[in-house]
Amino acid sequence: MKLRFILCLILTFCLGSLSQMIPKSNLLDTSESLNEKGLESQEKTIQVLGESKTIRVLYKPEGMKSQFAKLVLETSAAYIPKVAEYLNVAPKGKVLTIKDLTDGTTARNEGAIIYLPFAFPDPELPIQAPLLYHEIGHWWFGQDPRWISEGVSSFLPIAMAMGGNLDLNQLEIHKIKSWWGFFNPLPKNDSPLGDKAKGIENIITNFPLYYEKSFKIQYLLFLELGTEGYRNFLVSLMNPKHETWHDYFIAPSQAILDHQSKGVFTLLKIQKDFKWENFLSGWVLQSGYQMDTRSILKDSDGDSLVDFEEFKIGTNPKEWDSDKDGLGDYAELTLGTSPIEANDRDYLQSKIRNHGIIFDGVKDDWDFIESKPILLRNHKNQKVLDVEFRFFQKDKILYGMLASAKPFMEIFLEEKDLYFFFADNSKQKERIGFGFKMNPNDAYGWEFERTKGKKRYVFGKVGTVFEFQIDASGHPDPELVLIPLINGKTGPSVWHWDYDHPILIPLEH
Known part of the structure; x- marks a missing residue:
């Protein structure tokens, strides 16, 4: 047990771990450890499920860092309560600290402190920060197995937005997907992410193997379980009532503690009686891909919906406009119209005028508005x-x-x-x-x-x-x-x- 504890700390240090558990002694939020010489801070106290939490952002007073810090603070103050409401549990820490990362190491959540490079394109650019969302998610999902903790923390804002629990526009959703490589093909040196994977060393050398692939796994689970089923699955991964040996990360369910990936499959089967081992073969398990699971995240018709989404919705994955009313399937879903029943042209035209153009790289919606070429x-x-x-x-x-x-x-x-x-x-x-x-x-x-x-x-x-x-x-x-x-x-x-x-x-x- 002692050897395992030491190895855990070594991996955390070497890999810039986002999810490994850190001992209490390393997580104490003392003024001596945080008020480093030369750092400024911005703070905000918020209410999270009836509890007071203080968000503190630390940074060097140089360049535009104060503006970055303000953006980080405002984004975090808006996001953290939404996550807590979605999962029905508040983060454990009373003070949640986010510190500018300037030494070139990997962004990470060590419980007491999130280390994040303040290097967005511009502090005035009104976009979300996918990496910030990810690190915040680890306060709820800091546990093993890694393919779950990394994937869920990345995918969480998408799940919340698609369930109506977080207000993100289509460009913000696109940016999160892009950040985590959703639109990229699977890597050639692909391998499963389960407990026996050789992927720990690949986290450094091959970003797609863990972060891109773990994000895609969560997308598959969300589509198969549905909005509410996926939310219930995430809640089942945690047990806030468990005693835990760290001060910040919420304790995992007993099934996770006892069986890791096998425990995840147990929790999935509680939500839906389904052959999850076959569905995730090659994604998580060592048995290799089946043809239908390896290719289901392709967009065969170029309408911005992957084939598996179209299968679940009932649209045709080989036709960008399944109901032949002139507007593509993705555009119709964005507008809230039916992509499988032809809609009246005037109705679609009024919906587009009220919403604005749908950014899917397809020309279809432009033919419905008064716009002379x-x-x-x-x-x-x-x-x-x-x-x-x-x-x-x-x-x-x-x-x-x-x-x-x-x-x-x-x-x-x-x-x-x-x-x-x-x-x-x-x-x-x-x-x-x-x-x-x-x-x-x-x-x-x-x-x-x-x-x-x-x-x-x-x-x-x-x-x-x-x-x-x-x-x-x-x-x-x-x-x-x-x-x-x-x-x-x-x-x-x-x-x-x-x-x-x-x-x-x-x-x-």
Whole structure:
């Protein structure tokens, strides 16, 4: 027993463990250990299921760290009570500390302190922090087996959002999925994540093996169990009434303590009588993949729904528009309409007007709104042919779309490091323009050289077309003057709009 305890501490130190249990002596939240010389703090006391909890963020007073700290504090203060309500148990610590990680080690939750690099793209960028959500989740799921603790902590905000317990928009959900590699293919050196896996050393050398794959396992479990069944399963993984030898992590269920992965299967069977061992063969168990389980997370029809989702919903995984009403399956689910029963065109049109464009990289919803296409015919020696631009405004948000004669992702299948750039040629412009990587995993873009005023970011999705949105409120001109380009790391643009005929967009003020 003593040897096992020592090995646990060694692994925690070497791997930057996110979930290993740390002795009480290492978790004491003393002022001597936290009030390090030269650090500033921001604090907030919140109510969590009737208990007072203090969130403390520690950082060096340099650069934009105070703004990062504010973002971390606000995000944590909003997220922690929601998790507690969802799981019906509050985190154990009275003081929950999050510290800026500056020594290059791995982000981790050691119970008393979350160590997190304050290195988001911009502290003013209004997106969630997937890694922060993950580390907070370990206060509830810090226990073994690792494939459960890592996967659940990553997937938790998605489960809550899909169950109506957390308010995340579609771009935020996309960003979390992207962060944990949901859209990436399974790694070639794939192996199961169960108790006998050789994966501990691979956590350092092969991120996809544990973090991407464990996230996908939870996605499969969520789809199979359903919203409420999955929530009940997560609750069954914990036992807050158990005595525990650490001060911060909630104790695991007895089944987990006694049998680890086998105990997880026991808890799954309580929720649903199902052949879980077969379903997760190759994912968790050593028996290898079955063809139907290895491929079920593919998106065969490109509608932003994976095949297994379509199977559970009842849509056709090989048809992007199962009911043939002109709007894709994912778009219909986002709008709350039926993807398996044809809807009236006027009804779909009103839903899209009220919601805004659905960012799925598919052009379908643009055909339902009053948006006259602006066309640019082929320029000589350019790879992109016959480009169409459309735009739509709602509540001072500008939605835009670029489409070409061939799908963008087909044109640039072998290209790397390309990005869309929209040059802003408005008369009183405060920026050169904004860019967006040509990568289906990215969900937001950036601005170039804003001189004053509120930043207006790019959000969107690259697929067969490129869809984006920017906040146009407060723009100094009555119209936005844009010239779209496609740039690479070096050299001339791969493609550009006609410089003599820019796109003119009247703005709503």
